[in-house]
Amino acid sequence: MTLKIVPAILCGGSGTRLWPLSRSHEPKQLQTLFGEHSLLTHTALRMNATPNSEAPLIICSQAYAAEVENQLFENGIPSSAILEEPMGRDTAAAAGIAAHWVNENLGEDAILVLVPADHYIEDMEHFHTAIIEAAQTAQQGNICTIGVTPDRPETGFGYIKRASEKLKEAPGYPVEKFVEKPDAETAQMYIDSGDYVWNAGIFAVRGSTYLNELSNFEPDIYAKVLAACNCARTETSPNGYKHLQYDPLLFSAIEKKSIDYAIMERTENAAVVPAKFGWSDVGSWASVRELGNMDKNGNNLTGDVRIVDSSNCLVQASGRVVALIGMQDVAVIDTPDALLVCHTEHAQSVKKVHQALEKDGHSTALGHGARSKSFASRQRGWARNWLFNQALPLWADIGLDREFGGVYEALNMEGKPLHDMGRRFRVQARQVYAFAHAHEMGWKEGAHALESPLNYMLKHCWLETGGWGHIYNRDGSLLDGRIDTYDQAFALLGLAWAYKVTGEKRVLEAATKTKELLFNRLRHPIIGFVEGIPATTPRRANPHMHLFEAAIHWMELFGDEQMADLAEEIFELYTQRFCVDGLLREYFHEDLTPLPERANERYRLIEPGHLLEWVFLLRKYAKMTGRKTNTTAVLEAFSDTYGIAPETGLVMNYCYPDGTHPENVNSRLWPQTEYIRLKLSNDSLPEQRKGLEMLERLKKHYLNVSGENMGYWHDEVDGAGKVISSNSPASTLYHVLGCLMPLINEKTASD
Numbered sequence: 001m002t003l004k005i006v007p008a009i010l011c012g013g014s015g016t017r018l019w020p021l022s023r024s025h026e027p028k029q030l031q032t033l034f035g036e037h038s039l040l041t042h043t044a045l046r047m048n049a050t051p052n053s054e055a056p057l058i059i060c061s062q063a064y065a066a067e068v069e070n071q072l073f074e075n076g077i078p079s080s081a082i083l084e085e086p087m088g089r090d091t092a093a094a095a096g097i098a099a100h101w102v103n104e105n106l107g108e109d110a111i112l113v114l115v116p117a118d119h120y121i122e123d124m125e126h127f128h129t130a131i132i133e134a135a136q137t138a139q140q141g142n143i144c145t146i147g148v149t150p151d152r153p154e155t156g157f158g159y160i161k162r163a164s165e166k167l168k169e170a171p172g173y174p175v176e177k178f179v180e181k182p183d184a185e186t187a188q189m190y191i192d193s194g195d196y197v198w199n200a201g202i203f204a205v206r207g208s209t210y211l212n213e214l215s216n217f218e219p220d221i222y223a224k225v226l227a228a229c230n231c232a233r234t235e236t237s238p239n240g241y242k243h244l245q246y247d248p249l250l251f252s253a254i255e256k257k258s259i260d261y262a263i264m265e266r267t268e269n270a271a272v273v274p275a276k277f278g279w280s281d282v283g284s285w286a287s288v289r290e291l292g293n294m295d296k297n298g299n300n301l302t303g304d305v306r307i308v309d310s311s312n313c314l315v316q317a318s319g320r321v322v323a324l325i326g327m328q329d330v331a332v333i334d335t336p337d338a339l340l341v342c343h344t345e346h347a348q349s350v351k352k353v354h355q356a357l358e359k360d361g362h363s364t365a366l367g368h369g370a371r372s373k374s375f376a377s378r379q380r381g382w383a384r385n386w387l388f389n390q391a392l393p394l395w396a397d398i399g400l401d402r403e404f405g406g407v408y409e410a411l412n413m414e415g416k417p418l419h420d421m422g423r424r425f426r427v428q429a430r431q432v433y434a435f436a437h438a439h440e441m442g443w444k445e446g447a448h449a450l451e452s453p454l455n456y457m458l459k460h461c462w463l464e465t466g467g468w469g470h471i472y473n474r475d476g477s478l479l480d481g482r483i484d485t486y487d488q489a490f491a492l493l494g495l496a497w498a499y500k501v502t503g504e505k506r507v508l509e510a511a512t513k514t515k516e517l518l519f520n521r522l523r524h525p526i527i528g529f530v531e532g533i534p535a536t537t538p539r540r541a542n543p544h545m546h547l548f549e550a551a552i553h554w555m556e557l558f559g560d561e562q563m564a565d566l567a568e569e570i571f572e573l574y575t576q577r578f579c580v581d582g583l584l585r586e587y588f589h590e591d592l593t594p595l596p597e598r599a600n601e602r603y604r605l606i607e608p609g610h611l612l613e614w615v616f617l618l619r620k621y622a623k624m625t626g627r628k629t630n631t632t633a634v635l636e637a638f639s640d641t642y643g644i645a646p647e648t649g650l651v652m653n654y655c656y657p658d659g660t661h662p663e664n665v666n667s668r669l670w671p672q673t674e675y676i677r678l679k680l681s682n683d684s685l686p687e688q689r690k691g692l693e694m695l696e697r698l699k700k701h702y703l704n705v706s707g708e709n710m711g712y713w714h715d716e717v718d719g720a721g722k723v724i725s726s727n728s729p730a731s732t733l734y735h736v737l738g739c740l741m742p743l744i745n746e747k748t749a750s751d
Helices: 039-048 062-074 090-106 124-139 184-193 207-217 219-230 248-252 259-264 285-291 344-359 375-395 425-440 451-461 485-502 505-521 542-558 561-578 608-625 631-642 669-680 685-703 732-745
Strands: 005-011 057-061 081-085 111-116 143-148 159-162 173-179 196-206 233-236 242-245 270-275 300-302 305-308 314-316 322-325 330-335 338-343 410-412 478-480 727-729
Touching: 005 039, 005 090, 005 124, 039 062, 039 111, 057 062, 057 090, 062 081, 062 242, 062 375, 081 090, 090 111, 090 196, 090 207, 090 219, 090 259, 111 124, 124 143, 124 196, 124 270, 143 159, 143 207, 143 259, 159 184, 159 270, 173 259, 184 196, 196 207, 196 259, 207 219, 207 259, 219 248, 248 375, 285 300, 285 314, 285 330, 285 344, 300 305, 322 330, 330 344, 338 344, 375 425, 375 685, 375 732, 425 451, 425 485, 425 732, 451 485, 451 505, 485 505, 485 542, 505 561, 542 561, 542 608, 561 608, 608 631, 608 669, 669 685, 669 732
Parallel strands: 005 057, 005 111, 057 081, 081 242, 143 270, 300 314, 305 322, 314 330
Antiparallel strands: 111 196, 143 196, 159 173, 159 196, 173 270, 233 242, 330 338, 410 727
């Protein structure tokens, strides 16, 4: 039977023993440790050259799938598919999704060869021979691993004991047992016996065989792998690479377990092919030193390094001179934001440093920061994956009320809807906008998702007396009939985008009624627009800002002259009334003159998030019309200087006009999104970097729910970064979508 080999490169793990080059979101397999390529690229080139081989599958984290594709594309390496895991579930699950893909696409006889992305292979010819022999052994129904013939009593590897006789009609040997990492004396005994090999973590198996074994030994893992695979989405990138993306809720349900524990130590079909091809798992800086070019004193040097009277050292310099004098057996790894110095005998302990940094939430544990080559690319890949494959699908599923229609106000922190919470009209309108705009960005399900909140709005929320009510019960009955101008602004925004997507007459009619209400009943007799019906005081700039936003969208989408006049009117209000002494204020008298300094403390507070929103909208309006105001620079500078919480680096909810901070410097999620959107929309590379760095902080503080980025969020943290909110508001999707749009729609200058 002709061999058909399908390499599957396991590109997970964080390689923490190789910090600071390897980081949680930019792990060692994506880094260049020796030669001209990353470990992943070396492995992909090696597997692509295997005889009888299909283009490799890549199994990796969604977080860096974009960087994986970039490296493959830049080096001209094809891929059968990139399988994106929303979160790590160990090798039993990774092999399961690969086996399912092979079974479905290449048939039951194709041989899946699982190889780690981060290993070093010296002798390509002998490696390929071992792969062929393992595949031939797998053809006979075995799960065959490749065992590396040991050349030293290594205590850091697991061992495999093989039988004395080969299998019939196959080049492999039956496995007698797997053994854990031994002590030095036992390891020497293994070598002396000649029956033991190192477990290199390379497996060959038919896809159908693996799934059968998984079903037998781990039926729950098998069922959940199958469920995740059956719901996977396939997308093709502009470079022609296929990406499979898995539902995070389904995938997170899979138990974490390795192939070794799940199957290999339990199956009667385990086999091993002994081989010797110069192998290293590249597990520490000590092993990296041995793999590169060394001088006569055993020093492995990269970058601008000066060394005197030193031996057996590994030095990697980055951007500055590194000098060593009188040193032996030392690793020095210098990166722009972190420096490691350690004795190579203690290289395994580097992992402890990474763990401590990660526990403290230090940025150097996660990634290389905004100055790294792959940072913007990684953030863009994350943004598209998280928004289109986690957040939007979750809110368009769990966030929709299948019984009464509409969207839920919020989810609890287990991702379950809060059925009894009153529904603000603005949330229905915001979700219409979010789903419609996402549809225009390429999320195909958006047109269908927007129907539920749109139908709920049109059926229940327009009052008989005119206007959209404020709060509703789940069944659509009215809870608060106040006509809030802020709500009407979001009605106009949502209806604009709903009409853009659907073209339905009923949507345009609803928008027309809303405009009539705004201009005929919500105008203030002195200036601007009232807070609502009934009118209240003090008056605020914020409803006017959202009318400004809605007007800009109607101008942009449809060239609406009436809304263009509204936008100009509010621009004038900003310049003449809302901006006082160069700084935006929140609250005003009846005639929109500023409240006195002795006013209620609450009315004196500045919201940095609102400053950032105004700056974004004013600059957008300037690009559309040429109408500019120099005060945007002042608002942005004020937010950057006084609006950032000192301990967390997050945008605070409030500060005072003189830049002082209130006692509680809490930070909600939405101001962070306004900061990110503004910075990423800037043509300046340093400003874009600020936005990307804030996005990292946003992910850390708000999106990390129960250890995973599941598509919903925490709403608020205190000044120390502790979560103080108890639910995940649906209204935030509008903000999150806005901040990720610059990453998804356009390339940033940092690429």
